[in-house]
Amino acid sequence: MTIKRISTLVLFLISVLCLHAGMTTYTFTSATWTSRVGTDKTDLKTDGWISQKDAFGYESSTNPNFQTGAKVTSAYSGAGATSVRSFTSVRRLTFNYATTTKGAGSIRVQVGNNEPIDSVLSISTANHDITIVLPEQQTGNISFSVVCTKNSIYLSSVTIRAEEGGGGEFLRSRFELVTDVKQLQDSDQIIIGVKKEGVPYIMGYFDETVSQNNIHAIKGVYTPDRTSIGTNDEAIYTLHRTTLNGQTAWIIQDEIRYEEAYLVANGGRTKNKLALWTSVYDGGTYGNYGYWSISVQPDGTATIMNLGNSLGKYLQYNASNSPTLFACYQTEGSQTPVCIYRETAPIASDSAVIIAPLVQFGTIVMNGETTGSKTITVNANRLSEDIHAYIKGRSSIFSVSSELLDRDGDNLTLSYKVKNPGKYCDTLVLESGMVRMEVSVLLTAIQPIKIAEAVAMPDYATAYLQPVVVTKKFDTYIFVRDETGSMLIYDNGDGASGKRYGADVKTGDVLTGVVGRFSNYYGVPELAPYNAFSIQSHGMCEPETVVTIDSADVCRYVRLTQVTIDENNRLNGVSCVDKFNAGITPDRVCTLDAIVMISWDELQLWVVRQKYEETSLEQTNATDDAPAYNLLGIPINQTYRGVVISNGKKHLQ
Numbered sequence: 001m002t003i004k005r006i007s008t009l010v011l012f013l014i015s016v017l018c019l020h021a022g023m024t025t026y027t028f029t030s031a032t033w034t035s036r037v038g039t040d041k042t043d044l045k046t047d048g049w050i051s052q053k054d055a056f057g058y059e060s061s062t063n064p065n066f067q068t069g070a071k072v073t074s075a076y077s078g079a080g081a082t083s084v085r086s087f088t089s090v091r092r093l094t095f096n097y098a099t100t101t102k103g104a105g106s107i108r109v110q111v112g113n114n115e116p117i118d119s120v121l122s123i124s125t126a127n128h129d130i131t132i133v134l135p136e137q138q139t140g141n142i143s144f145s146v147v148c149t150k151n152s153i154y155l156s157s158v159t160i161r162a163e164e165g166g167g168g169e170f171l172r173s174r175f176e177l178v179t180d181v182k183q184l185q186d187s188d189q190i191i192i193g194v195k196k197e198g199v200p201y202i203m204g205y206f207d208e209t210v211s212q213n214n215i216h217a218i219k220g221v222y223t224p225d226r227t228s229i230g231t232n233d234e235a236i237y238t239l240h241r242t243t244l245n246g247q248t249a250w251i252i253q254d255e256i257r258y259e260e261a262y263l264v265a266n267g268g269r270t271k272n273k274l275a276l277w278t279s280v281y282d283g284g285t286y287g288n289y290g291y292w293s294i295s296v297q298p299d300g301t302a303t304i305m306n307l308g309n310s311l312g313k314y315l316q317y318n319a320s321n322s323p324t325l326f327a328c329y330q331t332e333g334s335q336t337p338v339c340i341y342r343e344t345a346p347i348a349s350d351s352a353v354i355i356a357p358l359v360q361f362g363t364i365v366m367n368g369e370t371t372g373s374k375t376i377t378v379n380a381n382r383l384s385e386d387i388h389a390y391i392k393g394r395s396s397i398f399s400v401s402s403e404l405l406d407r408d409g410d411n412l413t414l415s416y417k418v419k420n421p422g423k424y425c426d427t428l429v430l431e432s433g434m435v436r437m438e439v440s441v442l443l444t445a446i447q448p449i450k451i452a453e454a455v456a457m458p459d460y461a462t463a464y465l466q467p468v469v470v471t472k473k474f475d476t477y478i479f480v481r482d483e484t485g486s487m488l489i490y491d492n493g494d495g496a497s498g499k500r501y502g503a504d505v506k507t508g509d510v511l512t513g514v515v516g517r518f519s520n521y522y523g524v525p526e527l528a529p530y531n532a533f534s535i536q537s538h539g540m541c542e543p544e545t546v547v548t549i550d551s552a553d554v555c556r557y558v559r560l561t562q563v564t565i566d567e568n569n570r571l572n573g574v575s576c577v578d579k580f581n582a583g584i585t586p587d588r589v590c591t592l593d594a595i596v597m598i599s600w601d602e603l604q605l606w607v608v609r610q611k612y613e614e615t616s617l618e619q620t621n622a623t624d625d626a627p628a629y630n631l632l633g634i635p636i637n638q639t640y641r642g643v644v645i646s647n648g649k650k651h652l653q
Helices: none
Strands: 022-028 035-037 049-053 057-059 069-073 079-099 104-111 117-121 128-150 152-162 171-177 189-194 201-203 215-219 237-244 247-253 262-265 274-277 292-296 302-306 314-318 325-329 338-348 353-355 359-365 370-381 387-392 398-400 409-418 422-432 435-446 462-464 468-474 477-482 485-490 510-512 515-521 524-529 534-536 557-564 574-577 589-599 602-612
Touching (some): 069 079, 069 128, 302 338, 314 338, 353 435, 359 370, 359 409, 359 462, 370 387, 398 422, 574 589
Antiparallel strands (some): 022 152, 049 079, 057 069, 079 128, 104 117, 215 325, 247 292, 262 274, 292 302, 387 422, 398 409, 468 510, 477 485, 510 534
């Protein structure tokens, strides 16, 4: 699970209304090139294809992306058909096909009496597209033939872009005011607005660089009657319907910008009033802090109340704060009320527009120079010119697969090549005449690091750990170490199912692929994991024998030899806590195994075991013959005498 900031900018510019082409897709259903358009079969009189040479056969894989279509073998080379219809102003044809592992050949296309075009087909056992761009617009019946030179080729469909295209109207979403809670459904996309005339703000995203306490307001585009609002990716949340204690409850998820994060009251462990966190339940303090009840009055006034243990329960808009913000307050009506807008059925657009999604590569783990790609769909409507695509930015790690896209929309592949860790944000620009759109392209590149590097990171940074060994597991606490230090993995689960990532973790296990959000929680360096990690069973993990401890040793699994716990369960002033039900016996010389912790600013020893010394203080540890180093090279089982425990600095530096 990743709480990381994502932003997007979508800009629509309107140009004059113009004639536009459309797309018609024929999907082949037999070796005789019988086809369908959508769910309707062609009739071979006014539509469809007339076979000039049948294919060898037809195959439909159980996986629709794997070798599906009319099968042409080398013996049936030249199989193909001609369209019944004559198409006007044909500009592009896209064939969906696959081959066998050694399939080879080409496809020939001809429009009317124009020169035929031959395109070589690449080897791909999964169905994918090849687009043939005509040198100029052409008119006539379309013929194709498949030349197979080796093994087999499967032709699944053809998409024709021409004036007679069957593509429907371009659709745009809208957000309308909710006036009855019954209008809200599970998985609705919503925007939270302000229920007050003249206030132009809506609730934005949670951004720790802007405010760690609440969620800042951004400007929205309300209609004059405030019954609807323009879409804004900076403010869209996903609503999930659930139950809590037998009653309807709602979870508000920010999946656009933070890849699974949940709106919580008081922010749980971060002590914010309104924020996001990686779970909807906090067992220690805030309870069900990710659950909300919602009621709506007929005029649209919404009461969004948190069902956790926070004093501030009511989500409201604070107009007096500078800058203005959304937060939770103890008393309903103490601030400006809010309202909810939900995404409704799309409406047809008469505007010339381009729309493309945010390109979020997410967090990638580097292994030297690292590359990757993602294909997006660019939608367009009523454009008179093709779309020019390019990257505008400074990072120079992103590139596009094509600089010219079809004016009716097209697929575009964006690639990256990153050499150094960091956060990268460039802009994809799409232009067609006077119509322009910009969308952010984002990537965070990180390298696996040691614990010593992780604990030096600033709060809320993303850390990806190299393999670590589990020294102790306790409830949501997983204490780990490597040869550079120790820290805590605070495992509160995935936030949706509530299942903990390390539910099956045992002492001595080796964890790999641990990535999460780091914070120094009152002196305790901890990582809240974003997602599941690998667990490899390894065996027991011995503590590190030490002479002194300090707050800099927090999270270490240590062994103190020949020490005595006093009658107040303290060791030289440091509390010995029986967190693991080990059983503490005072006034006896012992070897003490414990986890060093700071709890509410107090240095403590969480006792794992207490082994009593029956001989003099000069006797050495009974495990001196054990190996000197563990799997990660950490020294273990060393004998020290005259133990001194200091209680120095309370916080990590």
